[in-house]
Amino acid sequence: MKRIATLLVAMATFAVLAFAPSASGRADEDTVPILENKLPAGYRDWKLISVAHEAGNLNDIRAILGNDVAIKAYRQQKLPFPDGTIIARLAWSYVPSDEDNKVFGRDQSFVAGTATNVQFTVKDSKKYAATGSWGFAQFTDGKPVNEAVSTACFSCHEPSKARDFVFTQYAPRCENRNPKT
Amino acid sequence: MKRIATLLVAMATFAVLAFAPSASGRADEDTVPILENKLPAGYRDWKLISVAHEAGNLNDIRAILGNDVAIKAYRQQKLPFPDGTIIARLAWSYVPSDEDNKVFGRDQSFVAGTATNVQFTVKDSKKYAATGSWGFAQFTDGKPVNEAVSTACFSCHEPSKARDFVFTQYAPRCENRNPKT
Numbered sequence: 001m002k003r004i005a006t007l008l009v010a011m012a013t014f015a016v017l018a019f020a021p022s023a024s025g026r027a028d029e030d031t032v033p034i035l036e037n038k039l040p041a042g043y044r045d046w047k048l049i050s051v052a053h054e055a056g057n058l059n060d061i062r063a064i065l066g067n068d069v070a071i072k073a074y075r076q077q078k079l080p081f082p083d084g085t086i087i088a089r090l091a092w093s094y095v096p097s098d099e100d101n102k103v104f105g106r107d108q109s110f111v112a113g114t115a116t117n118v119q120f121t122v123k124d125s126k127k128y129a130a131t132g133s134w135g136f137a138q139f140t141d142g143k144p145v146n147e148a149v150s151t152a153c154f155s156c157h158e159p160s161k162a163r164d165f166v167f168t169q170y171a172p173r174c175e176n177r178n179p180k181t
Numbered sequence: 182m183k184r185i186a187t188l189l190v191a192m193a194t195f196a197v198l199a200f201a202p203s204a205s206g207r208a209d210e211d212t213v214p215i216l217e218n219k220l221p222a223g224y225r226d227w228k229l230i231s232v233a234h235e236a237g238n239l240n241d242i243r244a245i246l247g248n249d250v251a252i253k254a255y256r257q258q259k260l261p262f263p264d265g266t267i268i269a270r271l272a273w274s275y276v277p278s279d280e281d282n283k284v285f286g287r288d289q290s291f292v293a294g295t296a297t298n299v300q301f302t303v304k305d306s307k308k309y310a311a312t313g314s315w316g317f318a319q320f321t322d323g324k325p326v327n328e329a330v331s332t333a334c335f336s337c338h339e340p341s342k343a344r345d346f347v348f349t350q351y352a353p354r355c356e357n358r359n360p361k362t
Contacts (some may be wrong), residue, residue: 044354048225051232051244051273053283056289062233063244063352092232092352098204100233100348108237115355142356156284167281171244171273173225175295175323 003066037144062090064168080164091116132165134161231352241272245349261345266304272297313346
């Protein structure tokens with residue numbers, strides 16, 4: 001029941017953020033949804049923050065990329081993230097690779113299949129003041145969707161308040177294992 | 182037995198490529214190991230090709246990045262890859278995320294932990310003529326290693342000859358699922 005309530009809150013939050021007047025109430029932005037309902041230009045070229053796998057119903061493998069503002073903040077280990085930060089979460093179906101398994105001689109390889117969706121978190125302390133300064137958006141097949149998934153919305157990000165509501169941590173370089181640079 | 186033989190061949194191949202005179206035999210390159218034993222500058226900033234998970238003994242999660250030459254070739258779906266292509270495979274330990282699992286309400290989240298190593302495949306049709314025009318290198322803790330793992334060497338890449346010995350395929354954009362762009 002708690003999960004359902006959380007999801008409903010998340011869905012409502014997403015709808016408010018993406019398709020309704022912003023929390024700031026500024027007249028010039030009242031009708032401008034997140035990212036203007038468009039995918040940020042060049043997001044597929046952004047730099048890598050980290051990677052992850054979600055099993056269960058999602059069953060995807062994902063890359064988390066950041067625009068230059070995001071990457072700079074991550075590397076400086078500076079919180080909160082500054083306005084202008086955009087973090088992109090790209091996900092693909094999680095599929096076994098028969099080809100790779102043959103090479104390894106055992107079933108152990110999983111790769112990215114078809115794209116599922118892409119989500120963005122956008123930092124704007126005025127526009128999204130009511131939700132920790134973050135706005136959330138999801139695109140499927142290149143189109144914005146007006147329904148939330150649990151990772152897309154502020155209510156689910158609240159447990160990560162100590163890291164400015166961002167779950168993903170920077171994947172370190174192999175030559176510098178501990179520092180997040 | 183076949184696996185052991187393959188591994189030995191792979192190790193020998195790696196040693197030849199990384200630390201011995203090149204197959205081309207050009208005097209000026211005879212003593213220059215792959216990438217001059219240095220990590221390519223800025224590789225952590227390269228664009229994303231795809232992501233993967235290797236279970237089993239490796240038990241890692243990985244990102245495959247490409248330099249500009251690699252990305253352009255991938256997007257043009259052009260084979261063989263041109264000289265100058267470098268593909269980087271970054272790997273991290275595959276660790277469950279307690280924090281994420283709490284949000285999802287079940288154990289399903291896996292993220293990147295500490296870095297394990299980074300591998301590079303470098304296209305140079307003259308220097309590496311004997312191995313499909315590809316050279317291979319691995320770095321751990323920022324230092325080149327003189328031992329091979331099965332994914333690092335040409336003999337293991339041979340099954341992917343139809344794709345110019347490259348296993349990783351480009352992870353498509355969500356807004357354009359089928360084309361590899």
